[in-house]
Amino acid sequence: xxxxxxxxxxxxxxxxxxxxxxxxxxxxxxxxxxxxxxxxxxxxxxxxxxxxxxxxxxxxxxxxxxxxxxxxxxxxxxxxxxxxxxxxxxxxxxxxxxxxxxxxxxxxx
Amino acid sequence: xxxxxxxxxxxxxxxxxxxxxxxxxxxxxxxxxxxxxxxxxxxxxxxxxxxxxxxxxxxxxxxxxxxxxxxxxxxxxxxxxxxxxxxxxxxxxxxxxxxxxxxxxxxxx
DNA sequence: GGCACTATTCTGCATTGCGTAGTACTGTGC
DNA sequence: GCACAGTACTACGCAATGCAGAATAGTGCC
Numbered sequence: 001x002x003x004x005x006x007x008x009x010x011x012x013x014x015x016x017x018x019x020x021x022x023x024x025x026x027x028x029x030x031x032x033x034x035x036x037x038x039x040x041x042x043x044x045x046x047x048x049x050x051x052x053x054x055x056x057x058x059x060x061x062x063x064x065x066x067x068x069x070x071x072x073x074x075x076x077x078x079x080x081x082x083x084x085x086x087x088x089x090x091x092x093x094x095x096x097x098x099x100x101x102x103x104x105x106x107x108x109x
Numbered sequence: 110x111x112x113x114x115x116x117x118x119x120x121x122x123x124x125x126x127x128x129x130x131x132x133x134x135x136x137x138x139x140x141x142x143x144x145x146x147x148x149x150x151x152x153x154x155x156x157x158x159x160x161x162x163x164x165x166x167x168x169x170x171x172x173x174x175x176x177x178x179x180x181x182x183x184x185x186x187x188x189x190x191x192x193x194x195x196x197x198x199x200x201x202x203x204x205x206x207x208x209x210x211x212x213x214x215x216x217x218x
Numbered sequence: 219g220g221c222a223c224t225a226t227t228c229t230g231c232a233t234t235g236c237g238t239a240g241t242a243c244t245g246t247g248c
Numbered sequence: 249g250c251a252c253a254g255t256a257c258t259a260c261g262c263a264a265t266g267c268a269g270a271a272t273a274g275t276g277c278c
């Protein structure tokens with residue numbers, strides 16, 4: 001557990017959170033992330049994140065060969081992913097709280 | 110205004126916030142950041158951030174030649190820095206809100 | 219005076235995550 | 249067949265963070 005993830009690895013957390021809601025394939029995750037407010041997220045970043053997460057053993061993956069387009073590669077959380085999500089969420093929350101503290105003294109009213 | 114800063118540039122904001130409280134030199138900023146809860150922040154990162162911010166015209170800098178050690182290079186916010194802080198703080202806040210929204214559906218209870 | 223230690227700054231270099239751009243494949247509509 | 253949209257993926261680059269180490273300026277000890 002190193003601090004660099006704290007500062008940069010927010011996308012991982014976002015992807016995990018989105019997948020926790022329900023399984024999704026890359027293109028879909030991108031769309032959901034953008035709808036959630038992360039409008040500037042690049043698709044390649046998401047694919048990369050998905051792959052990293054999968055490689056880290058946090059995701060399951062199954063291909064659905066739709067008849068109306070190319071196959072969709074769905075991803076879903078497994079136990080590792082779920083606990084990673086919990087941990088990361090906690091880390092994020094406390095990090096965000098720290099930042100908000102720092103900012104509180106700045107923003108008067 | 111690009112999103113990459115959203116995801117990565119948190120340290121900039123933290124440094125700006127700390128400096129808004131009162132001027133400080135690098136070594137001191139590191140200490141204050143750590144005391145504030147950002148324990149894993151590396152000194153080189155802070156020096157780098159300081160330099161980048163200064164180069165971007167957000168900071169003033171003056172050297173205080175202390176008699177009890179090497180000179181201290183103080184940094185402080187100027188108008189550019191203050192408005193950068195405001196902007197970044199707003200961006201951060203809304204980003205954090207988005208993330209919290211995303212996480213709300215995950216963390217039951 | 220020299221040595222170790224602390225405070226302080228600064229400079230590589232490596233890692234890594236995010237983004238842009240471009241490729242490839244599959245189905246639909248013309 | 250061709251253009252277009254949905255979908256996945258790769259290659260490369262940039263920027264930020266971290267680690268390690270050097271340099272500089274004092275203090276204290278011998």
